[in-house]
Amino acid sequence: MTHSISRRSFIKEAALVSLAAEAGLAGAKTIPEKQLLFVGTQTGPASKGIYAFAWDANSGSLHELGLAAESDNPTFLALSPDNKRLYAANEINEYQGAKSGAISGFTVDRAAAKLIPLNTVPSTASGPCHVAVDATGHTVLCANYSGGGAASFHADAQGHLSEAVSEFHYHGHSVVADRQEAPHAHRATVSPDNRFVYINDLGLDCIHIYRLDAATSKLMPNPSVLQWTAKPGSGPRALRFHPNGKWAFCIHELACALEVLKWEPHSGALTSIHRVDLLPKDYHQPSLASEVVFDRQGKFAYAAVRxxxxxxxxxxxxxxxxxxxxxRTSAGGRTPRHIAMDPTDSWLLVANQDSDNIAVIRRDKQTGKLQKAGESYPQVKPQCLVFI
Known part of the structure; x- marks a missing residue:
């Protein structure tokens, strides 16, 4: 989440008819069995929720399928492990008259490229900006940015969410006056063994560590180590475990840095191994790091900076x-808020918030390098990209 760079158009035409014609099914109401991309957005006059695209990995092209589900400011999305349900963080400051955001659950209708609402519950604090699902598919987690806290929920066999079974509200501040005046939880990450949960707190320069009871979805303070602490002013925003399960990569939003952490599976502890600056030494304009992803072999990491x-x-x-x-490769637009590797590892997609587009950039699997220019597809205020 950012306040330094605005978080708040193109008129889109649905490609459903042309897709059906390509499949020899003109006039049909379902799409061919292709890869889908769901896109969370900031909502407003020109955006109403979560949008669907058909993805062609051979050509690296997106075909818009329209609104998958109307939802209020669904700025982050997460799939269940079986790809049958999708959860959204509704990044709002008031829900049902309370000072809270919301978490929404949907059933994925792949054939129609639609999301069928299950239920929506309070996130326990305002401004949830991230949602995650554990390996069982029955624990859903959220990080509440504005409210400075985190919560866990239990999803039943059909995917319906319970009210929060755990909630935490943090206190304190760090050194950057306009961004770290209070706690700002920004990411909830489950460990590779599904035993720990990590909550990145941009406002307190730390990562809170919890033990997860997967049977009940409850979070408990980790007795071995309660948190990992970053350098003051770093603003730890995003955390992603490397495919080898030994390291976690942390994006520091405010310092524009990427830090590699060693993960200790017995205690859940994190220890710094290596940290690099993301900006060139001669670049001094305001910038905020946003996301990191890997190729599936874990040979390369890609980090985005707004x-x-x-x-x-x-x-x-x-x-x-x-x-x-x-x-260093152009993001293909302004304010790259989120990036995603496609399922073939051949393309990197970029959600460019302030230029209202999704950039598609070809990737060389051998060298890891990205092409200098890619295709661009219109989407109002894209925030999160999820393949299914």
Whole structure:
């Protein structure tokens, strides 16, 4: 979440008829069995919720399928492990008359490229900006940015959400006066073994560590180590575990840095291994780092920075986790809020919030490098990209 760079158009035409014609099904109401992309957005006059696209990995092209579900400011999305349900963080400050955001659940209707509402529950504090699902598909987690807290929910066999079974409200501040005046939870991440949950707190420069009871979806303070602490003013925003399950990569929004952390599976502890700056030394314009992703083999990491509006490609040493910068590539638009690797590892997609577009950039699987220019597809205020 950012206040320095605005978080708040193109008129879109549905491609459903042309897709049906391509499949020899002109006039049909369902789409061919292709890969789908769901896009969470900031809502307003020109955006109403979560949108669906058909994805063609051969050509790296998106075909718009229209509104999948109307939803209030669904700025982050997460799929259940079986891809049958999708959950959205409704990043609002009031829900049902209370000072809270909301978490919404949907059943995925793949054939129609639609999301069927299940239920919506309070997030327990205002401004939820992230949602995650554990390995069982029965624990849903959220990070409440504005309200400075986190919560967990239990999803039943059909995917319906309970009221919060755990909630935490943090206190304190750090050193950046306009961004760290209070706690700001920004990410909820489940460990590879599904035993721990990590809550990135941009406002307190730390990552809170909890034990997860997967049977009940309850979070409990971790007795071995309660948190990992970043350098003051870092603003730890995003956390993603490496495919090898040994390291976690942390994006520091305010410091525009990427830090590699060693994960200790017995205690849940995190320990810093390596940290790199994301901006060139001669670049001094306001910028905020946003996201990191890997290829599926874990050889390369890709980090996005808003303001600078580039994607950095890093080679990962398989033994030491040391990062080597390979390239800097234009994000293909303004304010890259989220990035996603397509299922074939051949393309990187970028949700550019302030230029209202999704950029599709070809990737070389051998070298890890991205092409300098890619295709662009209109989407009002894209925030999150999820393939299914």
């Amino acid at each position: 303001g600078y509006d580039h994607i950095m490609t890093w080679a990962i040493d398989p033994v030491s986790a040391t990062l080597t910068l390979l390239d």
